Amino acid sequence: MSTLEIKDLHVSIETEQGDKEILKGVSLTIKTGETHAIMGPNGSGKSTLASTIAGHPRYKVTSGTITLDGEDVLAMSVDERARAGLFLAMQYPVEVPGVSMTNFLRTAKTAIDGTAPKLRTWTKDVKTAMEALKIDAEFASRNVNEGFSGGEKKRVEILQLELFKPKFAILDETDSGLDVDALKVVSEGVNRAQDENEMGTLLITHYTRILRYIKPDFVHVFVDGKIAEQGGAELADRLEDEGYDRFQNVPA
Template sequence: MSTLDIKDLHVSIETEQGTKEILKGVSLTIKTGETHAIMGPNGSGKSTLASTIAGHPRYEVTSGSLTLDGEDVLAMSVDERAKAGLFLAMQYPVEVPGVTMTNFLRTAKTAIDGEAPSIRTWTKDVKGAMEKLRIDPAFATRNVNEGFSGGEKKRVEILQLELFKPKFAVLDETDSGLDVDALKIVSEGVNRAQAENEMGTLLITHYTRILRYIKPQFVHVFVDGRVAEQGGPELADRLEDEGYDRFLPTASA
């Protein structure tokens, strides 16, 4: 079992108005085999946490720690984090002109594992994963995300997840922009990765609809850069009924 441990994490960014603190002391512990849902209103720091775990250079950790099995993740480069077993499914996957899906996937897998996968096995794995995610085989020769719809980009993110087999996956609003059919397909892919690899999942979302398909054991509510409340899946149901109003400051009369 592996453990991703976040302790009293404070994170800031530079804005036109100066330095702004986004995360104000976040603590979470995630173990392989667990699914944690992070919910909260816009601007509460959910995506900032995802980007910080992945190593985005815009986000500066001013205090606190982030460790993976005791190793200091904050001291690792982005590629070292991927090799250590961390994966980010981005909220807005970027296009990579001039790089085909086939080349990207094999190159990334080789970099993560430290050796190239067997051509025969790899080809079979890629084909099988694409079929399960209902990705057109022709996409293998297209440039990464170039001309893809929002739903197609999200399926490609989960394709990478299934093929790269990380210890921990951070899914940053993977459900945004998906219709019901695509949501089910993407969720099934995440569930397969969890079942096959004992992966730990940090699922960031505004809505409970994806939680009907990916069942969390733990739910954390982010408000103003902090964990305002945490509990089991029943907390998500309460948020669905009540929203976030009770966590927000009320206007004075």
């Protein structure tokens, strides 16, 4: 079992008016095999947490720690975090002109594992994962995300998740922009990765609809850069009924 531990994390970004604190003391522990859902209104710091764990340079950690099995994640470069077992499915996946999906996936897998996968096995694994995610075979020869629809980009993120087999996946609003059919396909991919690899999942979302397919063990409500409430899956149902209004005037 592996553990991703966040302790009293404070994070700021630089703005024209100076540094602005976004995360104001977040503590969270995730173990492999667990699914944690983070919910909250816009601007509450959910995506900031995801980007900070992944190592986005825009976000400055002013205090607190992030450790993976006791190792200092904040001291790692972005690629070292990936090799250590962290994966970020981005809210807005970027296009990479000139780099084919085939080359990108195998190069990334080689960089993460330290050795190139055997070609025959790898080709079979890619084909199987693409079929399960209902990604057309011709996408393998296309450039990464170039000309893909929003839903296609999200499926490709989960394709990477299934092939790279991380210890922990941070899914930053993976459900945004998906219709019901695509949501089911993407959710099934996440569930397969969890079942096959005992992966820990940090699922960031505004809505409960994805939680009908990916069942959370824990739900954390983010408000103004802090965790305002925590509970089990029933908390998500309560948020569906009541919204976030009761948290808006929580004292600092």
